[in-house]
Amino acid sequence: MATSLPLQITSSVPEEPTTPYKQYVYAYPHQKAYRLGQDRPLLSDLWAGERLDALSLYVHVPFCEMRCGFCNLFTRTGAPQDVTRGFLDTLERQAGATRAALDANGTPRFTLAAFGGGTPTYLTADELVRLCDICENVMGADLKAVPWSVETSPATATADRIAVLAERGATRLSIGVQSFVDEEARAAVRPQKRTEVEAALARLKEAAFPILNIDLIYGIDGQTEQSFRVSLDAALSWEPEEIYLYPLYVRPLTGLMARHDKSGELWDEQRLRLYRYGRDHLLAAGYRQTSMRVFSRIGTAAVDGADDSNINEYNQQAGMVGLGVGARSFTTDLHYTTDYAVAVPEVRRIIDDYIATPTEQFHRAQWSFRMDDDERRRMFVLGMLLESDGLRVERYRAQFGTVPQDDFGPQLALLAERGWLDDDGGLLRLTPEGTAWADAIGPLFFSPRVNEAMASYRDR
Template sequence: MAAPVPVQLSASVPEEPATPYKQYVYAYPHQKAYRLLTDRPLLRDVWAKERLDALSLYVHIPFCEMRCGFCNLFTRTGAPEDVTRAFLGTLERQATATREALEAKGDPVRFTLAAFGGGTPTYLTADELARLCDICEHVMGADLKVLPWSVETSPATATADRLAVLAERGATRLSIGVQSFIDEEARAAVRPQKRQEVDEALSRLKESAFPILNIDLIYGIDGQTEQSFRVSLDAALSWEPEEIYLYPLYVRPLTGLMARHDKDGKLWDEQRLRLYRYGRDHLLAAGYRQTSMRVFQRIGTAAVELSDHAGISEYNQQAGMVGLGVGARSFTTDLHYTTDYAVAVPEVRRIIDDYIATPTEEFRRAQWAFRMDHDERRRMFVLQALLESTGLRTDVYRRRFGTRPQADFPAEFAALAERGWLATGGEELLLLTPEGMAWADAIGPLFFSARVNEAMTSYQER
């Protein structure tokens, strides 16, 4: 491919983002834009127009052994076994109702991708993990021995018995949140773990020989420098993982770090940008390729082969995602739906309790949702493609929507070009430049609709 050529466009340019770290856009729109529906359509009607032979399955396990200081995910710490057991019982009821809705159309139902997220799915015991796999296989009909599927874990919960279950059931990718190999930095991020515990967990993961091992690291921790970040980068590289994710530290409302975080915003942005560039260059020199702002894959490994073959990306959000579990989202062409959502500990516990007590009949209907229209689908398409290193193919966009993305979003693309964040990789390809990729968390929100921004702004944090 020819070297990217800077794009020149003319249009009114939006104001430059105040920070490179506005929002991590892993799905559009954010769950804070969802609202409780009044009509609550039946799932069999919601899925009636969808293609059912290439579905993705996502199961959300909302439990962790601890809550990190930066975490604003939907999760509860320290749930006793009677709660996790009851949760799995409800999950099975939800799965049964969901499968019946999918089968109502009469077309064959087939899953081609699956993931267990959270929370920390390996908070469940080995027996509970086996039951979770049984629900996915025997109720939902997902053949875990055949399709690629991913599981998130932590150093404390990556125990031999749990990993043995996942290996036996065919898990292809294990992702472990390390964040930092330096104990002092882990404590600064309110993640009380020891390097020895991390190394022991990674040793068990390597012995289990999952095709893909991913290690998550965070940059922007208080006191972190290029030298200390390199310690973690090199420690991660020593395990030869197929993937490494580099996450900028965010401090969000109702999280443990929020009350004690008094960093100067400009200085913190400079630190994070500096560490991002250092980490990016270090991993590229070590034989990894960058597929998005966060994702680095070791060249010549199963991670590259799988993502290229299956079209798996950080922003994998096409219609056809079926979510199970409280907090899981499902995506169809016209409707994105989920359950209630919160961050604060009391609200999370209440929502989990309400989920466990939900009558089966309610699982046959969409509850909390966001209705997609033609405009929102275009925005989602642009975000999913542009934020990946493969870029946005304008010919594919035109075939799908009948227009060119530059015509639909002239000001947004002009802003990217004006700042040197946009390039072309050919006549029909728009790409982020390396500096544009560094600003991906600010570029994503440029394409949010006024409707989504208003809904997110009016959302009451809880």
């Protein structure tokens, strides 16, 4: 969305980052910046004028069989069947209200889909069938015709669940292994055995999904390059199309918070050392790094079957339709979601409230964040700069009528001074060391409004 006049963005000199691990920027703004709206607009009004032919569908399933010590996701453990059944009943009502809002403005077409959480495969095979039916029959998403990703875990990647996902057309399965070393898994408060992990991976490989992703974590207590290599090589032996390397974070209200006693500098050194080791090991094994966390095997669907860039760019700005408690939806002018928490009692309360929500309420946005040109520019920069393809100045100019150097000069100057940014003929791209510091670079582009909203959010 180009503006007729250049926008003057207040961009003071940013503070020098003191840690590489300030915040993982997986979406901007963070959910802690959302607030319960006063006007709560109708979804049919929000989607008026939006592009409906390149939508993405995200379904958040807020259940897990266990809660890892590092986890601060919106999820409940051990939900009984009456809760999961009530969740699906409500999801179907929410889907009906959402589809009606889209239909009021045209014919929606979904080009991407994802089931996240939580752990979507916490649901039984029959429940997964029902979830797919809701997406296809109510929302109108043709799951067999679009790239469709599902997250799973070793304990829930059972044969019957995998069979449902394969039959319904899932193209990418992502399994959270974190470590193949049992002692490290216990240190991260993830009580799993390597034998269980290997059995789950065997089932996933047999199902032959086009893309298999394995998540690993570095920075666990006692982890060394040698022990990290055990996990790296174990993951590589399965020839996954993708491997994600996540730095360990210890956040408030998580299981590791009370027991983690490392000093910041020593822990930063350990994580950076392990990151560089893992990065170099995967690059040597034939993988291409596409962001700080993502490594895709060259010559596979993860690299060669990438989605159309115009669709990706649109979904970074708008076009995300979220279903389920905790899911976010993006329109051009408003991002909206449900209430959010980390603490177990609050998560359970919010899920119970979601299940009890009257259908009429799903026709309106509840918790939301109002976007403007300033925030859209920041979102665009973050979505492009933190990826290996980088930020093209002309694409930014075509979108907003200005250049990023004018809008974010102090931030870009700092990155260049630190050796974290290259300007290759109008392509702004992070250097290898800049990519290592991506979790410190992202927050440099947060607006004062977002920073203030996040600072005033009460963790619960």
